[in-house]
Amino acid sequence: MPTSLPWHQIDTVLLDMDGTLIDLHFDSHLWQTLVPARYAERHNLAPDEAKRRIDAHYEAVAGTLNWYCVDYWSQTLSLDIRGMKQEILGKIQWRPNVIPFLAALKAAGKRRVLFTNAHPASLAVKIEQLGLDEHLDEIVSSHELGWSKESQESWQALAERVPFDPARTLFVDDSERILVASADYGIAHQLGIHQPDSAMPPLQFRRFPALKDYAELLPLIA
Structure with missing residues (x-):
């Protein structure tokens, strides 16, 4: 159970997308199962060898926009x-x-900003499937800013694009590394996601509270 949040001190809620608002299972299946299988077929490789090569490609650019x-x-x-x-x-x-x-954030007058590392093409697919844009006030992809959320430059660019007060902001993300980057920038409140992929084991967060279900935050009580 996450710690209670001081909603009276929060004006803006920055939200990650994959694993945070949307079940990460779609992306996990794509990148960990479907892509290696198709790569093996295309290059006539054994599944284990294809997975090894794919993982090496992934590791080489982890944390960058190319990833x-x-x-x-x-x-x-x-x-x-x-x-x-x-x-x-x-x-x-x-x-x-x-x-x-x-909906509760909107009713409470909180600004809801999607801040994602997802490529605009991936973002467009999910907007079309789920109508994400109907439930948010702003949507920003780090690809528009030129840096991934892991970098401080990305946070600086976000603040220029969507002005907010870090001291009165909550950031929700399933990556502890990115939560750390937000804290380093000065975001006052962080919240992790305990099980971003419903088909995978839960994550453990060392520095930040994490939630299992958004129902834990409802109603919004300071």
């Missing part, structure tokens, strides 16, 4: 990543009680 870039991976792996996403659209699902939580 999140559909076009980079399509070119690097010679695969139609956009087409593969279309094959598994049914796996794009909200996390439990996200919509009631976002």
Whole structure:
């Protein structure tokens, strides 16, 4: 159970997308199962060898914009990543009680800003599938800013794009590394996601509280 949040001291809520608002299972299945399988087929490799090569590619650019870039991976792996996403659209699902939580934030007058590392092409797919834009006040992809959320430059660029007071802001993300980056920038409140992928074991957060279900935050009581 996360610690109670001082909602009277929070004006802006920055929200990650994949693993935070949306079940990470879609992306996990795409990148950990479907991409290695198609790569093995295309290059006539054994599954284990294909997975080893894919993981090496992933590790080489982890934490950079390329890691999140559909076009980079399509070119690097010679695969139609956009087409593969279309094959598994049914796996794009909200996390439990996200919509009631976002509605409660709106009712309480909190600004709801999606801040994601997802490539605009990936973002567009999820907006189309779930109507994300109907439940948020602003949507920003780090690709528009030129740096991933892991870097301080990204946070500085976000503040120029969407002015907010770090001392009165909550940031919710399933990556502790990115939560740390937000704290280093001066964001006052952080919240992790205990189980971003519903098909995988829970995560453990060392520095920040984490929630299992947005119902834990409802109603919004300071």
